[in-house]
Amino acid sequence: xxxxxxxxxxxxxxxxxxxxxxxxxxxxxxxxxxxxxxxxxxxxxxxxxxxxxxxxxxxxxxxxxxxxxxxxxxxxxxxxxxxxxxxxxxxxxxxxxxxxxxxxxxxxxxxxxxxxxxxxxxxxxxxxxxxxxxxxxxxxxxxxxxxxxxxxxxxxxxxxxxxxxxxxxxxxxxxxxxxxxxxxxxxxxxxxxxxxxxxxxxxxxxxxxxxxxxxxxxxxxxxxxxxxxxxxxxxxxxxxxxxxxxxxxxxxxxxxxxxxxxxxxxxxxxxxxxxxxxxxxxxxxxxxxxxxxxxxxxxxxxxxxxxxxxxxxxxxxxxxxxxxxxxxxxxxxxxxxxxxxxxxxxxxxxx
Numbered sequence: 001x002x003x004x005x006x007x008x009x010x011x012x013x014x015x016x017x018x019x020x021x022x023x024x025x026x027x028x029x030x031x032x033x034x035x036x037x038x039x040x041x042x043x044x045x046x047x048x049x050x051x052x053x054x055x056x057x058x059x060x061x062x063x064x065x066x067x068x069x070x071x072x073x074x075x076x077x078x079x080x081x082x083x084x085x086x087x088x089x090x091x092x093x094x095x096x097x098x099x100x101x102x103x104x105x106x107x108x109x110x111x112x113x114x115x116x117x118x119x120x121x122x123x124x125x126x127x128x129x130x131x132x133x134x135x136x137x138x139x140x141x142x143x144x145x146x147x148x149x150x151x152x153x154x155x156x157x158x159x160x161x162x163x164x165x166x167x168x169x170x171x172x173x174x175x176x177x178x179x180x181x182x183x184x185x186x187x188x189x190x191x192x193x194x195x196x197x198x199x200x201x202x203x204x205x206x207x208x209x210x211x212x213x214x215x216x217x218x219x220x221x222x223x224x225x226x227x228x229x230x231x232x233x234x235x236x237x238x239x240x241x242x243x244x245x246x247x248x249x250x251x252x253x254x255x256x257x258x259x260x261x262x263x264x265x266x267x268x269x270x271x272x273x274x275x276x277x278x279x280x281x282x283x284x285x286x287x288x289x290x291x292x293x294x295x296x297x298x299x300x301x302x303x304x305x306x307x308x309x310x311x312x313x314x315x316x317x318x319x320x321x322x323x324x325x326x327x328x329x330x331x332x333x334x335x336x337x338x339x340x341x342x343x344x345x346x347x348x349x350x351x
Contacts, residue, residue, distance in 0.1 A: 038133030047164040050157030063147035104203030106177035132171040153218035176293025181230035186313035201226035223322035225338035237305035254289040273314030
């Protein structure tokens with residue numbers, strides 16, 4: 001797997017609380033971003049160890065994020081970032097509660113997360129590897145301390161430990177960042193999906209649904225909103241054959257036509273969407289080719305699809321929509337329900 005080629009790993013265990021280290025143990029491995037405090041989620045041994053009976057609040061965190069100097073496209077694509085935060089419920093009040101943050105992110109956030117890093121000699125090179133990480137949000141400058149936090153419910157240490165095992169599987173099954181969906185309708189409450197995105201929001205939404213299925217007491221009925229970037233089709237996509245010269249040419253033609261986007265300047269995400277929409281709509285056959293990174297040493301998969309109007313959901317109400325969560329019974333088409341993504345409804349993490 002790709003991470004074994006990285007430099008030597010830094011592995012350590014640290015105590016959560018000097019007065020009560022028995023409640024939680026964190027075995028942290030940091031294999032991908034040297035300046036990041038995120039820990040690996042590649043195996044259950046590298047996940048936190050929790051007491052089964054301890055109760056935790058489960059929160060959805062979402063906030064605009066900065067470009068981190070990775071260029072104009074990175075700034076556009078970082079409309080919002082989301083994560084899951086669990087916080088220990090300390091009934092005795094003897095020590096401050098401990099919070100842990102779980103998130104999915106691209107190794108190279110920016111153009112490389114969305115487009116091939118190289119198109120040479122008929123070959124595409126992708127550097128869109130993504131990982132699941134967890135950490136303690138201790139730094140006061142951490143984005144989560146100014147994020148919009150919504151308490152979704154509670155979960156026991158036992159339920160969270162079962163979820164940790166599923167998180168490891170999720171990371172293995174989603175090794176690459178994929179911004180785009182392929183849907184039959186731009187409305188999240190009405191669509192059929194042929195190709196799903198693989199972004200931070202995908203992981204957070206999956207996590208909430210999985211926790212609920214495992215027995216977590218998740219009760220929030222208000223919409224939890226996220227970003228979607230969806231091409232629209234009326235037909236099932238075709239899996240391209242990399243052994244076929246015709247299919248390889250189709251792949252190169254499509255990505256060759258949009259690769260210039262990596263160096264363009266955009267005012268905002270709508271400007272990016274409109275530019276991409278114009279390119280696709282102006283193509284002779286109104287088609288897209290979407291890439292999914294494969295597991296292990298797999299070369300990945302390419303899906304070809306004809307698209308139809310509106311081709312790409314770039315309207316604000318299409319870019320920001322609710323998550324589909326299994327316990328919720330809220331009505332569809334609530335006007336303006338996700339407008340808060342650009343607002344200032346913030347709260348802070350517990351001390």
